[in-house]
Amino acid sequence: MPQTLDRRRLLATAALGGVVGATGLGSLAPDAAFAAEAAAIEPGAPDPNFVEGRISKISGHLLLVLGSDTVLHSIRITDGTSIWKLHPTTFDQVAIGDGLYARGVRLPDGTLAADSVWVNIVNLHAHIAAVGRNLLHLDHKGQRIVAHVVQGRSAAVYNGTPAVSDLSLLRVGRHVQVLGAWHPDTNEIDIATVYAAA
Template identity: 70%
Template sequence: MATTMDRRRLLSTAVLGGAGIAGATALGSLAPEAAFAAEPVKIEPGAPDPNFAEGRVTSITGSVVLLAGSDGALHRIQVTNGTSIWKFQPTTFDRLEKGDGMYVRGVRLPDGTLAADSLWANIVNLTAHIASVGRNVLHLDHHGKRLIGHVVPGTTAAVYNGTPAISDVSLLKVGGHVQVIGAWHPDTNEISIATVYAAN
């Protein structure tokens, strides 16, 4: 694992136009679960993590993304040729859109810009109960709100009782409690399911 100084040097080089930078996946996992993992950063209790940003995209200009954070902060994100991007699956910068929700991890530059090493678009991590099961769809109850979870053949994985992930979701049961990691369809109550964790 690269040290924080290695990441800062690599990402700074990318921002300044350096060629041949290693992909950010060499610096950390792009798996959707990694978006919610806390990095070992020494910060004061209650202070924001300087190497993390979240919010909705308000504009994309060149390789700079502006995010309006849920806390009211405005974040300037520099995407580089070393940034790894996830939007339900690993993807490219041109797939990002205004209105997408994002989690970003990277390195804060002196001007306050966050140079992104990993960026997750529209990612959700929620717990729910299965209200009903249809063909390639789970109707979920999340704190009293109904969500539609789309099972994507060939991509969606299920983990039962901590066993290795498999593509078979047929063991999911109505009334079952699940944790779902997936991608939100902005401004809807629908998500595409990347991984569903169930205790059967």
């Protein structure tokens, strides 16, 4: 998959001041973009090309991120960085206080030139405790989570069938996996996709 390998080189080039066009990188399908990512990381070991934490400062196209393990990280957003925050979005939607996972390539100064950034993304395994108007109350590891239905975005996958916008088949007591975006410093999320068992 030479196209994907080129993408990583281009990211580093872009972060170092080279010229790179977003259209030249953006044509890759999501799975294709990850097809050649098999880095030689020892199973069980931390991945140096991956960062998690919360954004403490935004300076130009540089994010300062405080990892949950209290390690500080610098993440550079390039023209080729894909950003997800409930849906694919742009850098101006990223805010201080947001949580994130990021993947990219390390520059010589330790900065991560981001290939992908997933902002506030959560993937919760939970039970439906209650169903309200345009929201679900979820029990997640003993915590109550309020999950909002976002018109035009939220979808449900019922036992592997194609995603549909109709969430009315979700019932109290059902086990679900909810992919969504957290509202920082709250127990609320917006729903991207609900995977519901049969």
